[in-house]
Amino acid sequence: MTFQVGLTGDFLTPDGRIGWGDIGLSLLADDPGVEHRFLDVTAGEVPPGQLAGLDALIGLLPRVSARSLEQADRLRIVARFGVGYDNVDVAALTANGTLLTITRDAVARPVAQAALALVLGISHRLLDKDRLVREHRWQDRLDHMGTGLTGRTVGFVGWGNIGRTVSTMLAPLGMRQTAHDPYADTAAAAAAGVELGDLHAVLAGADVVLVTAALTEGTRNLVDAAALARMKPSAFLVNVARGPIVDQDALAAALTAGRIAGAALDVFREEPPTPDDPILSAPNTLFSPHATCWTDELALASGTAAIRSVLDVRDGRRPQHVVDPEAFAHPALAHLR
Template structure:
């Protein structure tokens, strides 16, 4: 029986094209004893009926829940297209013998460049200057001086896969670099010219605070009103991680009150945000629809890595970057001879 792979339908545009461009699907066509297609789910929870008969799923935004797995008579892999897996019930997957993988190599470069893009755009007040031209206010430009980054302090909230790459990209800019991450290697940080510190110190000293940590129960509202109040009035907050890491109401209040110079956000507590959300009306905020890093390079990198995970499991190999390696001990995976 062929190994059957399903991709969530949100990879497709309304007219049936792969909206991401090349995501490496040729590798599936070239693989032996493998079939693939798109499941019926493009948003919301993936239903049990949608996954029945599939051995692996490649998932973009729909949710894999405990109920989803009730239909998973053959499922052994959920390969996330990206590094966040808050749309996957990992504990339920582990109980059912379903391995969950992510694609850190595919996102490292594009998301880090996106973080730098937002940082520089905020520092130069690009959004406001763009509106000056579009609204005929050319001569108001003296009221919108930017902030130079050389010699300023960069604070990285999370110094993992993406945080380290942001450090590398920013090194030529001559910024002092701080990072708050309890799991970071002090020796590696020192070698890269990064000072590890606690979060409160980082927020008090950073001119640009960049959120790159994962969303977990411990990091939900990590930046609440109290922590945001520690930031300098001239500082900027950039978030390319997950929206709920920041208390969005508290952030809005700080921006309205002038306790922060500005923010650049690719992610929100609720996505998409309510059009009436007062954050969207602020002049000192740059916004992107959780897509600032969406490039051809990210598409191919993520897609190829997720597909490689599926083909590895199909061949009885342990894939790279499992989130729940303990699932490898489950009888379902052992029966497929996928074991460590």
């Protein structure tokens, strides 16, 4: 029996091309023991029946719920193309004997590069300066001075794998680095010269607040109105993690009132945001449609990592970066070594 692999349909453009370019799909196509196909679903919940007969799913944005698994008796792994898994019912997967993996190592550098790009873009006011050229307002450039980073402080909200990678990229800029993360590796932070502290202290001392935390019930609205009030009026907020970690309405209000200097967002509370969302009319902002890190590097590394996890399960091996290791106790996964 061939090993059946499905990929969510949002990998494809409307004309049927793989929009990401090379995602390592040849690893599946060249394996005679594997058949793969793209599902019809491109957004929302994966409907019951779409996963029937599949041994593995490689997924982007569609939600995998308990309802999605109703006919997924054979499904042994969901390999997320990325690190966020707030669109997956982890408990339901575990109960179904289905592993959930993420491409932890594949995304760290591309997301860190994206964070650095947004930090530099908002602090140097690149969007404003681009407009000066296009609007023939060269003479106004003295009105749009940027903020240098050398000697300034970056405060991380979350200092996990991506945060640590950003730290290494920021080191040559000569910035002081602080972080709030109750789960951070204290030895690693000390070695990197990152000072750990409580959230409000980190925010109060930062010239750039950089959100890289995972979205959990504990981090939802973590950066709320009270937290934003702790920030300096000259400080910038950059979010490359998940939109709901920041209270978006409170952020829009703080920007509009001039209580902070600016914000660069790759992620939003709702994606895409509605046209009347206050954040879109807030001043001193730089936005990206949850895609700043979307590069050929990310595509190939994430795709290859997800596919290798799928093939590990096919070959009886335990894959790396499993979110629900409890699932190994399920009888359907007892053969994995």
